[in-house]
Amino acid sequence: MHLNQTNYHKKNILVVDDTPDNLRLLSAMLTAQGFEVRKALNGKMALTACQMALPDVILLDINMPDMDGYQVCQQLKADDKTSDVPVIFISALDDIVDKVKAFDVGGVDYITKPFHGAEVVLRIENQINLRLLQVQLQEKNFLLQQAIDDLKASQVQQIQNEKMVALGQLVAGLAHEINNPISFIYGNLQYAGQYVKDLVKLIEAYQQEYPKPTPKIQQIAKDIDLNFMIKDLQNLIGAMYRGSNRIQEIVLALQHFSRHDEAEMKRVNIHEDMENTLVMLQHRLRETADRPAIVVVKDYGNLPLVSCYASELNQVFMHLLNNAIDAIEEGVGNGEWGVGNLSSTPYSLLPFDYAHGKPTPQIRIHTEVTLNMVKIAIADNGLGIEESLRSRLFDPFFTTKPVGKGSGLGLSISYQIIVQKHRGNISCTSSVGQGAEFAIEIPIEQSER
Template identity: 85%
Template sequence: MHFNQTNHHKKNILVVDDTPDNLRLLSAMLTAQGFEVRKALNGKMALTACQMVLPDVILLDINMPGMDGYQVCQQLKADDKTCEVPVIFISALDDVVDKVKAFDVGGVDYIAKPFHGAEVVLRIENQINLRLLQVRLQEKNFLLQEALDNLKSAQVQQIQNEKMVALGQLVAGLAHEINNPISFIYGNLQYAGQYVQDLVNLIEVYQQEYPKPTPKIQQISQDVDLNFMIKDLQNLIGAMYRGSDRIREIVLALQHFSRHDEAEMKRVNIHEDIENTLVMLQYRLREAADRPAIIVVKDYGNLPLVTCYASELNQVFMHLLNNAIDAIEEKVGNQSFNPYSLIPLDGSRSTWEDTPVPALGETSKPQWLFPTPQIRIHTEVTDLNTIKIAIADNGPGIEESLRSRLFDPFFTTKPVGKGSGLGLSISYQIIVQKHRGNITCTSSVGQGAEFAIEIPIGQPEH
């Protein structure tokens, strides 16, 4: 009988049987059909043989002393190196064989003794062909996955580029439009304050020269509470100074953050960029109706100037700090509270001027009966001539099953409408692909999360 040998030319077959006669019979039968045959008398020898040379198919006797075929198959399937090799079980017709178990432990076929040469070869060829198709399918799946990953990466890059251009134009335009009127207000406040003081001085001279006012002047003075108004005017002018100065500070931070005119790499002060980002996020860090202010602990090392794409690195700081704030607010929203624990102990109400972001070592005022939300920023120079920036929060943490997908494009744990799933993916591209660095996440559920960035201090010349 002649069989097509194109698919099994020199295919390696391992025959495992504790009966030498069976080994000789199968070896002669398969060798005659062009297979390369190796023999093993027991399970231990079979496992060793597989480690030495990986077979294409294994013919495995079920009933063997010591380690039976089921146990051998289980060990083969538990090993990454041998788990894909097809196993065909063999056993005598009069043996009590649990065929269900044979397939449960990973067998793909079953042959009964006495052997029929045509059947044995046909079953082996079927498994070789199936394995070949499986490998080809895996290769195609790999190529498809690679193409999909490349498409996603290109899509994220395009979105990032478009966002960068749009963000730069928007921020630069806003900063310019805000800067003009606020400069006018800030510059004229000095004159307005002086004019007010001159008027107050004039009124005081009138009071000295005419200590007995007419009834009409006396009535107006009482109606407007002149003494209070004069005193409060100074407070109002001071508040306007501070408010306009705060706006100028924000405009400066916007300009630094966007760096619209700095598309090339340059040496920058990383701490200044982090501070500018924090200025832009102060509105989110302040005390809210349902939580105390988020304390930012700055554990800064002595960093040199770092060569980087400044505007893109600022994007990463913005993404990571925003995510940290989101995590803290999620934890606050998910916890059960005594409603009275959210009321300041002194019963006071405050304005934006009264609630700056506390500095290191300070506490939020008024005091709350509430665990202090905190973001810690740590920077250092490593032994590998890189800088490390770690941003940690004391939010709810991230489950281990989710951490491996954090940097995948469009993957997000946030509710619909709360996130696009691009922030960390864009951050990954900026740090890893554009700066030859690394970004990682460590977290314990209930204990918060930390994102660590490492980038080289210097970059190759572009």
Template identity: 55%
Template sequence: MNILIDNELKADILVVDDIPDNVRVLSTILLKQGYHVRKAISGKMALMAIRTTIPDLILLDINMPDMSGYQVCQELRNDRRTAQIPVIFLSALDDVLDKVKAFQVGGADYVTKPFQIEEVLARIQHQLTIQDLQTQLHVQNEQLRQALDHLKTTQAQLIQKEKLIGLGQFVAGIAHEFNNPVNFIAGNLSPAGDYIQDLLKLIKLYQTEYPQPTPAIQQVINEIDLDFLLCDLKKLFGSMQTGVERICAIILALRIFSHLDESDIKPVNVHHGLDSTLLLLNHRLTIQVTTSATTSIKVVKHYGNLPIVTCYARQLNQVFFNLLSNAIDALEVASQHYKQVAYEPTLWIETKVIDRDMIQISIKDNGLGIPEAIRARLFEPFFTTKSVGQGTGLGLPTSYQIVVGKHGGTLTYHTASEGTEFQIVIPARSPQES
């Protein structure tokens, strides 16, 4: 560590030699140069001194009785905290093999005794300069890494913002285009049904008043299979009514999901947002297991008694969409994995109030879990394990930004081989209100 002397940082140097006179001479010279000097007369004492306070550089004698300089250097290199300390070996030996071994065990330089003071000082300064440059390079690399992370996060936010704007415009167009014709059909179904009922009454009256139809009428009755037609007509109208109601529900779900024409922050029923998102994903709840077999994802809801939550409703629904989509993806993979085994893909959604004004939304699946190798990168922008065109790598980092950055909440997960659970915790009131 650098020592502050007279408002100037001075390098901390540890001198290690089993001959006290050598230690004394080197210490005196280094102190005159303004360095802070510590001393050790054995390898074990040196290691104790280093673990107490890590020096900036070590002058290390090779030949010591209890523990050689080579052994001390190897101990330092095996410890992550001391691996980068520059070591200059001191030795009375001038054999090439000794120098080679010094560098093999991790030495930075080598000085032969009896040494020249100018040479020792020059080699010390050279190693300290290298160390300083490496430190500066490390700082610059870290700053660059942070800048790149910030750039990736900003880019992800911009892309997500554009996606949300595009989604809102798309939903507005879909809702507008569908709304009028669906209302027209829905409005006409009821009177059309009444008209059909009147015509059926008339046909029955004719059958009562004229039980013996003419041959021409009887032929038409046989051709159209009148009894089947009368029975099936009711089913047709029932199917059309159900279809129209489903289209209306989807349009409503789209409007709830995107909160069209509403303020960004507003009080909402979280359960409505979850249900509308599930409705939008309903087509994905049937999984193709094999070319001839499908299975359905079981959805289990445990909704608590939540208060009305003031939040960024559109963005929170986007989080629900991302997490539910990922859970369905995981269940699809698991269903393929368990082809020949009895397996029921299940999705659990639970909501509850915790810690007074905080609410928790949990989305859990019984898939195969998240591989340990990718967990550290889970919230990294643009990281995805899906095939090209199947995933952008923005779902989880965007969800994290919305929950943590926008709402002041937390987004955590627990995963194992039996599945994964994501937990959203947000305040019931918006940060502005709080």
């Protein structure tokens, strides 16, 4: 099979041989067949020629002084720039050729002197065709991988959209259902408190007007411990006020978190949104039988209002904070929480808990302005993440959590929201036993798309 002119476009052949006669013979032979030929008398010249212009095929003599063909081939294969260039070894018919070594160092074929023109051209053309097929295969593999990646990204986006719609509807319904009864309770507590005060005032008046009650009334007062009840009623009313107020705060945080009716970009206070997300996670931060309460250290900078898709940014905060809590919980499960010391990171954690003899489980939230961006960094003192896993953290459906504990979508969705939707950056710094820090940066102002 011969390549036509349109197929190989004057392919460039580098001939390396320390015998000038062989160089002239091969050059004339190949030039006559339409190849562009360059010549090198030794290995050093050959390596320099490859750096100047990459050949399509190299004909390389094995027996050369100073640097033999095997050594030249090894250096070519060790360099990313020249590693894919096919190398055909050439040697004299009576030379002892180590064919195994020739292939081991990266050669693809070999020919012997004296040269037969048709054989040389055929072997070169075979290698050019093989290389062309390899390039085409690589291109198809790349396009296939790109199609798979696009499909995964599309699936993640669809899941994210469906989750946001479902979340918005759920939160709106919950907020409405909870708001009605809690508003009724909170509003009536004010009247109940006043009624209690009036009744206590009446009882005190009776005690003054009738200092010697009947034995029956004395017994009832003793049984119910009247004095204690009067004092404790005030505490109970106060506790109910605080509880009702807390529920209203949670409902408000739910509404702010989902922002189901705010699909457009708007200017928001990042710290307020972070606080609302923390309200949602209070139940996970509290002390458990296995560990002290997780301390949240807020190292907030002076941030301006930021243009963003608020509900989606809140999703990112939720994912990152949940992951930080999971990392600490995983350390608890392994009996290793708080073993690391993040003092070497930009935002040092870990005040020492002398009562337990361990660092306190902790999450630190740092915010600052960097040029035209805002940076939000969330660090934990959990177990940390192995280097081999960090490069895959943002891949769709990849998770480091046990089966059934994670979907592998949280960080992938976060990546899409921060990088693709807000034109920002998201990164992770971590090492095993040293905790982890996820940092996101988004522009303060989003330019028109």
